[in-house]
Amino acid sequence: xxxxxxxxxxxxxxxxxxxxxxxxxxxxxxxxxxxxxxxxxxxxxxxxxxxxxxxxxxxxxxxxxxxxxxxxxxxxxxxxxxxxxxxxxxxxxxxxxxxxxxxxxxxxxxxxxxxxxxxxxxxxxxxxxxxxxxxxxxxxxxxxxxxxxxxxxxxxxxxxxxxxxxxxxxxxxxxxxxxxxxxxxxxxxxxxxxxxxxxxxxxxxxxxxxxxxxxxxxxxxxxxxxxxxxxxxxxxxxxxxxxxxxxxxxxxxxxxxxxxxxxxxxxxxxxxxxxxxxxxxxxxxxxxxxxxxxxxxxxx
Numbered sequence: 001x002x003x004x005x006x007x008x009x010x011x012x013x014x015x016x017x018x019x020x021x022x023x024x025x026x027x028x029x030x031x032x033x034x035x036x037x038x039x040x041x042x043x044x045x046x047x048x049x050x051x052x053x054x055x056x057x058x059x060x061x062x063x064x065x066x067x068x069x070x071x072x073x074x075x076x077x078x079x080x081x082x083x084x085x086x087x088x089x090x091x092x093x094x095x096x097x098x099x100x101x102x103x104x105x106x107x108x109x110x111x112x113x114x115x116x117x118x119x120x121x122x123x124x125x126x127x128x129x130x131x132x133x134x135x136x137x138x139x140x141x142x143x144x145x146x147x148x149x150x151x152x153x154x155x156x157x158x159x160x161x162x163x164x165x166x167x168x169x170x171x172x173x174x175x176x177x178x179x180x181x182x183x184x185x186x187x188x189x190x191x192x193x194x195x196x197x198x199x200x201x202x203x204x205x206x207x208x209x210x211x212x213x214x215x216x217x218x219x220x221x222x223x224x225x226x227x228x229x230x231x232x233x234x235x236x237x238x239x240x241x242x243x244x245x246x247x248x249x250x251x252x253x254x255x256x257x258x259x260x261x262x263x264x265x266x267x268x269x270x271x272x273x274x275x276x277x278x279x280x281x282x283x284x285x286x287x288x289x290x291x292x293x294x295x296x297x298x299x300x
Contacts, residue, residue: 006034006038008022018170035079036081042261045088045090047094060265066100070107076110085112101114105131114135118161118165119161135170138158139174142175142184150180171198172198176203176204182213211243225244266280269292
C-alpha cells in the first residue's frame with residue numbers, strides 16, 4: 001500500500017484493490033506535504049477510430065514513445081503520485097500499450113487505469129493486460145440506440161466486451177452527461193448494476209471549459225446521484241461538485257488541483273482540455289510541475 005501526505009491528512013492507496021483510506025485526525029505541516037498530484041493522465045496518442053461529437057481531443061496523429069512515458073511514470077512514482085491514467089485518443093490503438101503497462105506495473109508502485117471506448121477490448125487484449133493494470137474505464141453514454149447514435153458503433157459489441165473484461169480486471173464506466181444522455185441515465189444505471197461495474201464517473205459535458213447543462217438539468221442530476229449513490233461508487237468531475245449540493249461523494253474535501261495531464265505531443269497541463277502548458281522536453285517532472293504551478297499563480 002502506498003501513501004502520500006496531504007493537507008487533509010495521510011492518504012493511503014492500494015493499486016490492486018483500488019482501496020483508498022484517509023487518516024484525517026492530524027493535519028500535517030506544509031513542509032511534509034507530497035508535492036506531486038495523486039493522479040496523472042497521459043494521452044498516449046490522439047488517434048481514434050471513432051468521431052464522437054463532444055470529443056475535445058486534438059485530431060492529430062501524435063504518439064508518445066514507450067521509453068519516454070516509462071521515465072515520466074518513474075519520476076511521478078518517486079514524487080508520490082498514486083495513479084497513472086492512460087487515455088487518448090484511443091489508447092488501445094497505441095502499439096506499445098501492453099508493453100507500457102507491464103513495465104510501469106513491474107517497475108513502479110503506481111496504479112494504472114486505461115480509459116477506452118471499449119470497442120477493441122476483446123479477450124486477447126484483456127488477457128494481455130490482466131495482472132498489469134488496476135482498472136479499465138470504458139466510455140458508455142447510454143444503452144441500445146442512445147449508445148449507437150453517439151458512438152456510431154454497435155451496443156451489442158460494447159456489452160460483450162464489458163462482460164469479457166470483467167473476467168480479467170475491475171471495470172469502471174465514464175458517462176458524458178448532456179441533454180441527450182441525461183434522461184436515459186436510469187436505463188444505463190440498471191444495465192451497469194446488472195454487469196457489476198466497480199464505479200461510475202459522470203462527466204457533465206463542457207464547451208471550452210464551460211458546462212452545458214441548464215439549472216433544471218443540474219437539479220435532475222443531483223436527485224439522480226442521491227438516489228443511486230448506494231448502488232455505485234459514483235463520482236463527477238471536481239468542477240461539477242458545486243452544482244450538486246445535495247449529493248454525497250467520497251472525500252468531500254478533495255484538493256482542487258490534485259491532477260495534471262500530459263498531452264500526446266508532450267505538454268504538461270492542468271487539465272485534459274486545456275492548451276499551452278509546459279513542454280516536457282529536456283526537463284525533469286519536478287521542474288515541469290514547478291513551472292506549471294508558477295504559471296497558474298501568475299494567471300490567477
